[in-house]
Amino acid sequence: MALFVNHLSHIDVSLWCPAKGLIGCSWQVDAQLDGELGEDGMLFDFGEVKPWIKRTLDNGLDHTLLVPINAPGVEVTDCDEGICIRTASPYEMEVRGPAQAFSLLPWDNITLERVTRYLSAQLTEQRPKNVHNVTLVLKDECIDGAAYSYTHGLKRHLGNCQRIAHGHRSRLYIWQQQARQPALENHWAAWLDNRYLLEKADIESQIDGKLTCRYRSAQGTFSITLPQDRCCILPKPTTVENIALWLANNIAQHSGHKTLVQAFEGIDKGATAEALP
Ligand SMILES: Nc1nc2c(c(=O)[nH]1)N=C([C@H](O)[C@H](O)COP(=O)(O)OP(=O)(O)OP(=O)(O)O)CN2
Numbered sequence: 001m002a003l004f005v006n007h008l009s010h011i012d013v014s015l016w017c018p019a020k021g022l023i024g025c026s027w028q029v030d031a032q033l034d035g036e037l038g039e040d041g042m043l044f045d046f047g048e049v050k051p052w053i054k055r056t057l058d059n060g061l062d063h064t065l066l067v068p069i070n071a072p073g074v075e076v077t078d079c080d081e082g083i084c085i086r087t088a089s090p091y092e093m094e095v096r097g098p099a100q101a102f103s104l105l106p107w108d109n110i111t112l113e114r115v116t117r118y119l120s121a122q123l124t125e126q127r128p129k130n131v132h133n134v135t136l137v138l139k140d141e142c143i144d145g146a147a148y149s150y151t152h153g154l155k156r157h158l159g160n161c162q163r164i165a166h167g168h169r170s171r172l173y174i175w176q177q178q179a180r181q182p183a184l185e186n187h188w189a190a191w192l193d194n195r196y197l198l199e200k201a202d203i204e205s206q207i208d209g210k211l212t213c214r215y216r217s218a219q220g221t222f223s224i225t226l227p228q229d230r231c232c233i234l235p236k237p238t239t240v241e242n243i244a245l246w247l248a249n250n251i252a253q254h255s256g257h258k259t260l261v262q263a264f265e266g267i268d269k270g271a272t273a274e275a276l277p
Contacts, residue, residue, distance in 0.1 A: 007030065008029050008031050008049075008050055010027065010268075012167065013066055013103075013166055014151040014165050014167035016068060018090070020194060021087075022165065022194065023194055024167020025167060027115075027139060031137070032134070032137070033127075033133070034132050035127075035132045037130070048128075056123055058160070060103070062160065064166065065103070065166065067102055068107045069107075070107055073087055073089050081098065082097055082098040083104075093225065094224070095165050095225075098219050098220035101166075105118070115138060141169065145172075145182060145185055146172045148194075150170070150193075150232075151167035155199075155202065155222075156217070162219055163219070164224050172185050172192075174247075176255065176257040177258075192232060195231060197232050197234060199236060200235055206228060209229070210226065240269075240270050244270070247273075252277045253275075255277070258274070260272060
């Protein structure tokens with residue numbers, strides 16, 4: 001007997017890719033549980049399945065930086081902040097923060113299949129009675145038009161979004177004169193893709209083409225150093241509201257047209273903002 005729950009949750013993380021560097025990801029989570037029926041005629045109450053799996057994901061891998069510790073050039077050490085991750089290629093990066101902000105994985109590369117197997121095994125280990133096996137299915141959202149990935153941290157967020165290197169993969173819609181503008185959507189999504197988004201006030205230094213962003217938040221002290229040309233500096237916190245506003249202002253100014261931007265933060269949520277040239 002198998003029980004399934006589709007669209008159970010989302011996972012928003014960033015990962016270090018030895019070929020591309022820092023990549024933001026948003027994955028839709030479906031779950032299947034195999035087991036036996038209890039006396040109540042249920043394998044596991046839906047009302048309990050969802051919070052159990054969501055809680056396990058939220059307290060584990062979600063909103064962390066996934067680090068393939070066996071990838072070439074990746075080095076992990078202890079530091080005053082907790083853990084320090086250094087990378088060598090395709091660019092040099094250093095991230096520091098409390099241990100809970102990182103998922104250190106014994107692989108040379110992070111793939112969706114590996115993460116799926118890892119999480120399924122973790123949930124199966126903690127399974128309740130009646131359940132023999134838990135299988136998760138993680139999927140990228142299917143996006144027809146423009147999409148971009150980014151990494152950021154929100155120091156004022158009371159939850160795990162305060163972690164300096166978590167990310168999202170998001171749609172981008174841009175309207176001018178009541179019509180979608182696919183060329184602008186593709187241009188801005190390509191420009192933003194795989195960048196690190198940060199608030200100007202958090203810049204600690206900009207030296208020799210490298211930018212360091214550092215802040216203290218409820219979970220501890222975080223810092224990230226990476227090439228300046230991989231960054232996008234916003235005047236305010238990098239909430240999706242401010243990303244939409246920043247894009248609307250820039251696009252209106254460049255194009256000379258009133259612009260409406262619908263920016264997503266991962267899957268199925270986001271903010272809209274309008275700007276005049
Ligand atoms: N109004 C806003 N609220 C939040 C923003 C934001 O930009 N504007 N951003 C965040 C974080 O960046 C976070 O990464 C979003 O996390 P989310 O997936 O929403 O986390 P939840 O656990 O709350 O949601 P699930 O998708 O159900 O896991 C937070 N808030």
